[in-house]
Amino acid sequence: MTSAATVSAGSGPERPPGTVPAGPPVAPAGDLLRRLRQRQATDPVTHVERVPPRAGMPAPWPHWTPEELRAAYARRGVAAPWRHQVEAADLAYGNQHVVLATGTASGKSLAYQLPALATLLADPRATVLYLAPTKALAADQLRAVATLEIEGVRPACYDGDTPRAEREWIRRHSRFVLANPDMLHHGILPGHAQWSGFLRRLAYVVIDECHVYRGVFGSHVAHVLRRLRRQCARYGRPTGPTFVLASATSGDPAAAAGRLTGLPVTAVTEDTSPRAGMTFALWEPPLLPPEPSAAAPPPAPVGGPVPGADLAQVRRSALRETADLLADSVAAGVRTLAFVRSRRGAEVVATSARRSLDEAVPGLGDRVAAYRAGYLREERRELERALLHGDLLGLASTSALELGVDLIGLDAVLICGYPGTRASLWQQAGRAGRSGQEALAVLVARDDPLDTYLVHHPEAVFGAPVEATVLDPANAYVLGPQLACAAAEAPLTAADLELFGAGAEEAVEALVQAGALRQRPTGWYWRHRERPAVDLRGEGGAPVCVVESATGRLLGTVDGASSHFLLHSGAVYLHQGVSYVVDSLDLDDGCALVHPEEPDWSTHARDVTSLSVVSVRSYVDAGPVGLFLGEVDVTAQVVSYQRRRIATGEVIDTRPLDLPARELRTVAVWFTLSPASLTAAGVDPTDVPGALHAAEHAAIGLLPLVATCDRWDIGGLSTAVHPDTEAPTVFVYDGHRGGAGFAERAYGMAAAWLRATRDAIDECGCDAGCPSCVQSPKCGNGNNPLSKPGAIRVLDVVLDNLPE
DSSP states (O other): OOOGGGGOOOOOOOOOTTOOOOOOOOOOHHHHHHHHHHTSSSOOEEEEEEEOOBOOOBOOOOTTOOHHHHHHHHHTTOOSOBHHHHHHHHHHHTTOOEEEEOOTTSOHHHHHHHHHHHHHHHOTTOEEEEEOSSHHHHHHHHHHHHTTOOTTTOEEEOSTTSOHHHHHHHHHHOSEEEEOHHHIIIIITTTTTTTHHHHHTEEEEEETTGGGOOHHHHHHHHHHHHHHHHHHHHTTOTTOOEEEEEEOSOBSHHHHHHHHHTSOOEEEOOOOSOBOOEEEEEEOOOBOOOOTTOOOOOOOOTTSOOOOGGGGOOBOOHHHHHHHHHHHHHHTTOOEEEEESSHHHHHHHHHHHHHHHHHHSTTGGGGEEEEOTTSOHHHHHHHHHHHHTTSOSEEEEOGGGTSSOOOTTOOEEEEESOOSSHHHHHHHHTTSOTTSSOEEEEEEOOSSHHHHHHHHOTHHHHSSOOOBOOOOTTOHHHHHHHHHHHHHHSOBOHHHHHHHOTTHHHHHHHHHHTTSEEEETTEEEEOOSSOOOOOTTOOSSSOEEEEETTTOOEEEEEOHHHHHHHSSTTOEEEETTEEEEEEEEETTTTEEEEEEOOOSEEEEEEEEEEEEEEEEEEEEEETTEEEEEEEEEEEEEEEEEEEEETTTOOEEEEEEOOOOOEEEEEEEEEEEEOHHHHHHTTOOGGGHHHHHHHHHHHHHHHGGGTSSOOGGGEEEEEESSOTTTSSOEEEEEESSTTOOSHHHHHHHTHHHHHHHHHHHHHHOOOSSOOTTTTOOTTOTTTTOSOOHHHHHHHHHHHHHHSOO
16 A cells, blocks of 8 residues: 555655644535535446554754754744655765655645755855746745744845846845756856856755656756856855755656766655545546437548447546546535646636536536636736735645645545555645645546556555656757757767766767857867757747737747647637637747637547668567667657537538648657467457457557656557568657657566556446547547457467567
């Protein structure tokens, strides 16, 4: 079973040992769950896990803690720290790099504030840099540090929202600067000469929520931190600052923190803070009755499934189910946060919940809102304030509120779809119960292979350790651009290449050959006047502004990679419950013009993909089966979109789009099968395309079970005969340039991954394939052809031959 420490994590204000503040009276978690279940004709709950409460283990203040700092914490109600806070603080104060990896609400903020603020009080010239992955978290920590009222610290946020008039004052006077990796990369390091005094005296670098730095984003941040260490050394701090990292519970946090910083890091993992009890339910939406008037399904394409009567019966959507649960919780007076996977989904859940509440009690819907990235800064801050002060009772949010923003007072969390990793699942669940009341968390399964597998295999949720964070600083598509950034800041030397690790010499040589760097006896020099344009988050370009065409009002932004899917001409775009239709998308200017409209249909973009093998890194020869890991080139293009009736899901029409293709060199894992082995397994040659296609979909859906990713991080392709392999082949690839480590993980755990995939398909109750097993919400071919029985036979052949 998951340890009690798993569910108590995060970084809110500290509590006196052994006590929890009283919250507003709410329905106990068990009573609320019973009330929600009674609304259903059949019981949707497949499993209930009880996580018991835990008492805290206090410890004395470290002997080096200044009396002024103890008094400041006493004013906030902190009589003494918890034992894990003291252990981490002692290591940091002794100049040892440390990562504190404990659960939500375990008080990680005190563990890094204590040594940092003590040092600032002891040395009036010392400085501290705090880095958070989101602006909201940095703003929350600014409030926490400012309320301590420590004289001379002058904490300040330095990010993209900071007015330019304030930036010079912060550079000169603030001793505790709160920023994010993007601002460090784009603002502080390029202007290092202006920050020379701050960097020369930098005592601590705090990296909050460091488990977020995974994949390509984490690999970029790893090199940004190495560039920071390089500049500190150049300005007279050769030993560099001490790094203090805070993380949700994760597998092997010391190794992950070491890869991120390039330094030896000690991990503190025992959570000694108190935690209220939690009821955690796994919830599967019910099947909807078949529509008696539903039209007969069209004939199956060649290689596809035989149409079955069950195709007319679908499961109620997780979005609808979550919206109803949110409305019921708010109606019961329970402050509830619903996590939804997509921006559009968060808007749909909030809008539907508001409508239901207003029908029951006019005006009650005003106490529910949506929260997501892409909102303007003023909107986000107002929503955070309204939730903290109780003006809002319900909020539908993307993962933007998963991180340690203090949300005291929440007593229920709804998780609409598995968030991709167990670490994120527990982090989201831990948002509830911080008032000290019994908490309720509900995972609402989507019609998705992994979600269906998990709600029927609770041991995979509650009996398994959380994942290790995957990042690869040696990724050539990350290392080369980061070395270019470093050279633009100051010429690179041979000693610098050692700092940037494996592959740095080869990457520098490639930059020289490409004409980006010039080699001189004193080092490698950047040759261009403009700085390298490097996107840390690998989102595929600058954000696209969404502008109301009639008024010119800026509604929000969408990242460049998503704009082809969300902002194509004719797309329906949602913003705080208001529906807009896109008039035009100008990719060159980064602007989409929209007009308000409430159509009775939604839009769904469709794309086509081709793939070619570039090289093979490793392979397993298993007779009729081959397993490979290597580089591939992927070309994808959004070519059309469907309009579907909101009420029924009926496809109205498919309309063409003229958008540019996108090319991606990345890392893939793939397996091949001999045609003879498929024939021997009973897969008819006409069924091979559908069998491989179904196996590909399910394998993508189950990969997050073994890798720290979700299905939107990865892509796939299957074909009865691929020109590069000359055999039936299934590819699964990382959706980030150069790879993100997910395909390598899949290759290393192929037997376990594909075994779970096969079991998920086999155990699904449908006859011919459904979204719970082999259909995919992101399939560019409209989920045709698919063969569920064939997929099981394909995976049987692979598993029978592949070594464990």
